[in-house]
Amino acid sequence: MKAILIVLTITTTLPAADYYVATTGSDQNRGSLRQPFRTISRGLAAARKPGDNVIVRKGVYPQSRTLNIVNAGSKEKFITLRSFKDEQVIIDGRNTPMDTSLIAVLTHHIRIQDLEIRNSNRIGIEIWGPGSRIHTVEVIGNNIHHCQLNGTYAGFNNLNDPVRDILMADNTIKNCVLINEKLSSSSWSFGIGAGLSKNVRLKNNTVSQCYGEGIGLYLSDHGVIEDNVVHDNFSVNIYLDNTTNTQVTRNLVYTTNDNKFYRFNQPASGIQIANENYRGYTNLSSHNTITNNILIGNYFAFSYGGYQRGGGLRHTIFSNNTAYGSTGPLLHIDADKGHQSTRIINNIFKQIGGAQITVIQGPTDQIEFRNNLWHGGVPHRAVKNANDVYADPLFINGGSKNAKDYQLQSNSPARNTGIKTKEVGSDFGGNQRNNRTDLGAWKFELTTTNSQSQ
Template structure:
């Protein structure tokens, strides 16, 4: 018997242990609108439960299991509970059935205001629901007598709730937090905290996303907007990371630290668009108008039920962008007070705050740093409102535009002038990239613990103040590398400027700039200058290694690719394999940072690159994105129809026809445009044979790739991005 079919003794022993240990295999359970919660219900796909709570009765869902909720709207008259958890290596997952939408409507819940869905247990994942109209909270983690740990709340949309959209926390006694090691990621929360819709309350409304009596929590990649309470509030909690969230147009405060310690608020986009429906009347004084929420506010409110309340201290606020808020950073000395302690506010971009950029009430402050920020104020609005003893602050290496701050906030290391933002006044992070030639470039000072910017790109030495570095140096590094590795020469000034401007144009348009450099590499390898070198297959493969892996080829890898080329694989397919390799992606990520796009943007750029071998022109990009985004507002069927129509139009265009692609090239183009990769040898040969034999026409083959599970997964991502218009 061939050795590859033999089980090693250790493997056989492991199987025997599993066989006789009685370990239960993970199981799927099902909930459906037409299900039954009777005592003898099985919870199978053909005999589902009627409610989520029923799946967690004793003896049913447990560690490693998945509870699938079938599509539909569940008009709830009782709150739902996840009362059984998983295990560290086998979490329990609650999610909609694949490709189905589940709406949990809480309008019929008791007026006492319970949550629609409460997680009581540990090692649980709640993924992908729409929760709406709760008489209380949407989704909460609120354990009883034992902690809830290692819970993930992700990819949910919560709106229209009377109280919070998502709320976590519980104290087990007067000193012990009950919620630990939690991830809240990829959720969208809007139009919550309806209890304060009239905006007449003076206190005690809920936040849209609240963390209370918790520790070691990550709040990452959420969208929180247009809620009648604070956006994201950290209360009486430690070691909370709030990162890469978009938080805007909430009531009173967008990001709130109320007795939070050791928090890190990083790379958040926080702004007000001027929607007065969410403004607060802070002063209740004739002549004073309501104002938008503060960007981030710190205070120490009273918590009498907590034996030793946590005081705000050792908080880090870096790489954030604040636009049009009441103030970017505000400290209030109300209730417990106590002052700002060991706060680091650094490398933030502040643009056009309405009342002041920095507002600090008088108190006993100590060991606070305000450095490496860019603050732009317009129409004479002051940069700072500082009163009382401010000896507890150290200001340095800030860049001020639109006047100077109060003397106590100035330092000899400051700069003044126009920082040359890409598109100031907009509401995207790309609007605040520093343009080439900005006087802010390299005007900062390196700080320990701040190695990346808003886009996760490495900070330069010396760094630039504000949330993002200028990308000019990174662009030029990669452009110069392409010239040397592919063409064997240094770039001419005109060529470097052209490609740098193209990369910047894509970045400004909201396109992942890494896509620009992928297109650029393809163009270099197909340029007349490179083709004139008439490289053989071995030299071509070696050039790919040097370009994309920045090293000489290993003998095994070189032999493999030369063999593929000798067997007829087009050079373009080999190029695509290198372009999308993890090694090259990691290289670009380190150089350019995290510059990801929405899924429909990738699709349009892929069609341009795959079919036309170029970057989209600005008008074309806007046109095709407009078509995709109109379809996103109409639903899945419209998106699938547009994917079909748009790809057919690209292939039928005069520009593509004039490329005169043979069948091999055509197969490569389909892989490149639809699947974002080169073809595996067997797959390439299969599709090529289909064309050469006449079994499929080119359009039939296009449809086959379009309908493939791999590409349909990308279509699902476009659908899930939702309506942007």
């Protein structure tokens, strides 16, 4: 009889660990709270298992080279780089080589949270690579400023395997794209954004004073840009370039008239769609939904640019937005034969200061205009509809930079004059519109303020 040997192999999975970093630590330590590492790179090297955390104590951490994050987390077990509780952690890239990013994410299921990241000689946080390897990354609650290019950026160079499933939320991005400050560079990087990407969510960020576009997506699909505050960037505040199936909603976009960020002596436009030329890539903008945004004092509030590749407004919804007081036309559409199945409905356009209220060029038979409110100028005949309203919308306090001031007074002519659409179920504040459709970004809600503003 042959002997049968059965070998049982028992594997144990070590629990996730917290590794601490402090300016008083040593890289020869264990990385515990009482014996922290000295450098963030040592902490990242130690965090090899899904669920591991690199927790950095307060202080300034100058870097001489890029912090590469190469160890992967897993579903519901991210590897996280973050600050300790409410302590201020500053990662400084002043001494890194030229044209190198400060933090580079080279893997998946990574979270970077609650850090101050400054003086990058390229990108503050760079997420670069194929989506098969670079995906499910979260950049949350960081203060990123004074970067030569983007504050944070995700991208790749292959539309067949785009970087994907990225969340950038609750960040403050300021004074980035400094390479373009003296207009000696033609770089048009975003303060925050992505290119050749899929499923990128840009949510609740504040983006300002960047010498390039504020928030942007290009050659991207299924993005979300929502609940952001965007102001005083260069050329365009929110830009969709060769981007499809993307929602742009509940953003507050304005200028403080800081002319350091003017292009051609004008502030940035609010929201723009275009299709620039990218050699070897085609992804004409289409099926984008732009709703419940408040646009104040920009150059154009909403515009389509037909330059370079053109392509038109294709299957685009621009609905229930409030546009106020642009220095140029509130609505600007370049001539293009490619417009298809686009609707511009239920918006409020209030112009001040004598600028034109619209500039509409070329054929618009494939664009439906209806149930919009116009005040402060005569709109182009192509946009007029029998269901339009021509009257002051009676905001609570139009002209401020406070989104709530663009709520409607109780006697506003914008009340109950819209048409119900499946794309707009709620308003700027998240209130359900139900069966009543008011024009603009806000549904009327009776408050002490607007009841006294009659």
